[in-house]
Amino acid sequence: MSTSTLLLIVIALGVIGYFIGASRAAAMAGGKASTLHSRYGYHGSFVAVAATVPALLLMAVWLSASPAIIENRIRGELPQTVQGQDLASRNLSYGTISSIARGLTDLSDEERARIAAADPATARALLGEKGIPLASDPEPYMVSAAEHLRDLQATNSLMLSAATLAISVLGLLAALRLLAPRFRARNRVEQVMLAALVLCSSIAILTTLGIILSMLTEATHFFRAVPPHEFFFGTVWDPRFAAAGSGGSEGQFGLIPLLMGTLYIGFVAMLFAVPIGLFSAIYMAEYATPTLRSVAKPLLEVLAGIPTIVYGFFALTTVGPFLRDISGEISGLATGDYTSFIQAQSVLTAGFVMGIMLIPYVSSLSDDIITAVPRALRDGSLGLGATRSETVKRVILPAALPGIVGALLMTASRAIGETMIVVLAAGVAARIQFNPFEPMTTVTVKIVNQLTGDLEFTSPQTLVAFALGITLFAITLCLNIYALYIVRKYREQYE
Known part of the structure; x- marks a missing residue:
């Protein structure tokens, strides 16, 4: 059977x-x-x-x-x-x-x-x-x-x-x-349902523990071959795959170039996403009519449903070439040399497209937080003679600031974990540089690179992906914990 x-x-x-x-x-x-x-x-x-x-x-x-x-x-x-x-x-x-x-x-x-x-x-x-x-x-x-x-x-x-x-x-x-x-049939049935609820609630916790233990186990094997200080403080990323029988220990596994690229691209993305998302949230919560809000808010949130690979294609075929061509025109008008100073694959391209993707996250979270501010604060400010803009600037935003900061930290953790946009828009070059017009790469991209192909998890060249994964997990976990702490503090103050 x-x-x-x-x-x-x-x-x-x-x-x-x-x-x-x-x-x-x-x-x-x-x-x-x-x-x-x-x-x-x-x-x-x-x-x-x-x-x-x-x-x-x-x-x-x-x-x-x-x-x-x-x-x-x-x-x-x-x-x-x-x-x-x-x-x-x-x-x-x-x-x-x-x-x-x-x-x-x-x-x-x-x-x-x-x-x-x-x-x-x-x-x-x-x-x-x-x-x-x-x-x-x-x-x-x-x-x-x-x-x-x-x-x-x-x-x-x-x-x-x-x-x-x-x-x-x-x-x-x-x-x-x-x-x-x-x-007491009802009591017995409710006990079974309670056990089922506890089991379902434990799945997320057990899954997280399983992910951590699996990554820690393989990362421990990696650190047996590569000293931790060389990984965490190394400035060169060159994990050359060793030839068969050579021991597999060749290459350099410096984390600093990847970590710098991750934070740099995430920072540029936040520069685009935060002002647009925050201003749109303020407008939707305080100025837009109910009819306009009912139409504009869902349209804005559609951006969150677009697959990241589509954003990557958009960056590769449209945004990157546009920035390259426009920089060549600007250079030609200024110096007569039409050489582009912005590469099609660059930090700016990836940050701009990723910022577009993050706008609905910032907007929706900030909108919910702003609308949660008690109505009495608005009425009191307006009753004292303040204008609507003064009320927003001096009353609503200060009251909602802890929640907005938590929302931005959650959005930053989302930006740090992005992969496909970076692969297509920023390239795979792992290097330390501060020019936003040049390509860089992130931790997630190198995790994909190290695990692509028919490989065995026996050499540092493949095991390094787990060390990168546990590092990225720790960074995003710290950001999420801090964001939840701020949001919880905000809720305790105004609920």
């Missing part, structure tokens, strides 16, 4: 259990619901939960553990000559066995017998005819191991189906026996 079919059966048992439990509760009440501790729906929900939740948990644990157990058993039964090979060869052999086993599942007993009795070349041809292409002739042990693997998988599927259905039916029957007029 397939997993999807088994899942549908369990859900069907849960639905049946709900109606049986609700009808059983109605029969016990005899038309007087006040004689029951809980409503009919809670009794039905209790039976449905008992019929589905334990069975689904068993399925999740079984499906997570059984493939590893079966794989270890098959690997342990391989010939000693195979087990003595390196890990890559063993993995290749098991992959071939798995491919053959998947193909044998769809064949008849006669076809499987023919393949098992054939020589390697014939077996490969027969498997190819059945839509199971192999890169090389299968060894005799592979076909027999695939047969055993198929049998184990079939037995595992049968045992899983039987155990899951048994748990589901037993849970349904046990829940029905517990139903009574004073049974």
Whole structure:
């Protein structure tokens, strides 16, 4: 029985259990619901939960553990000559066995017998005819191991189906026996829902911990090969990939050029995004009519929904060439030399386009914060004779300033993590320079570069991506924590 079919059966048992439990509760009440501790729906929900939740948990644990157990058993039964090979060869052999086993599942007993009795070349041809292409002739042990693997998988599927259905039916029957007029079905159902809410709330925390631990583990391997001070304080980024057998330790892994490019491009982007976004938020919150606000605000927020790769194409094909050409015209008018002093790929190009992308973030967050300022402050200022502009400048903005600062810090963390715009608009040159008209690159771009291609995570050239990732994670985490601290302080003051 397939997993999807088994899942549908369990859900069907849960639905049946709900109606049986609700009808059983109605029969016990005899038309007087006040004689029951809980409503009919809670009794039905209790039976449905008992019929589905334990069975689904068993399925999740079984499906997570059984493939590893079966794989270890098959690997342990391989010939000693195979087990003595390196890990890559063993993995290749098991992959071939798995491919053959998947193909044998769809064949008849006669076809499987023919393949098992054939020589390697014939077996490969027969498997190819059945839509199971192999890169090389299968060894005799592979076909027999695939047969055993198929049998184990079939037995595992049968045992899983039987155990899951048994748990589901037993849970349904046990829940029905517990139903009574004073049974606290509502309390039991609410406890299950509370546990589900806690589990869902924990997913984000566990995911964050998993990301941190995975990056820290690989970054630790990197720092065993490259001293931390060379990474954090190095001024040259040149991670040359080493030749095979040379140890893989060549190259320089200085973080400073990448960190400087990240902060520089983010700073230029904020220079464009903050004034436009903040002024648009002030206008939307304080001056725009309701009709105009209802139209202009959604149109402005559309910018946040555009994929960053589209912004990158826009920078590469439009903004970059425009800045290059206009700088050549300016240079020609001033000196007679029409050489462009702004390159198409530059810090200015990436910062400008990224700033356009960040405008809705600044505008929306600042708008929400400005509109949250108590109305009494506005009315009091206007009542004392201040104009609307004076009220905005001297009352509303000072009151909203902590929240606006938090919004800007969150926007800055968004800018620091951008990749595609930088790849297409600023290039991949890792260097230390202060000219905004020249190309630079960021940490995120180099993470992509170091992990692109068919690579093994055994050399500093690839492991450095995890060191860069944990560094970027720490920077953005600090910005977000500080922003949340400011916003929380603001909320405590005005709520």
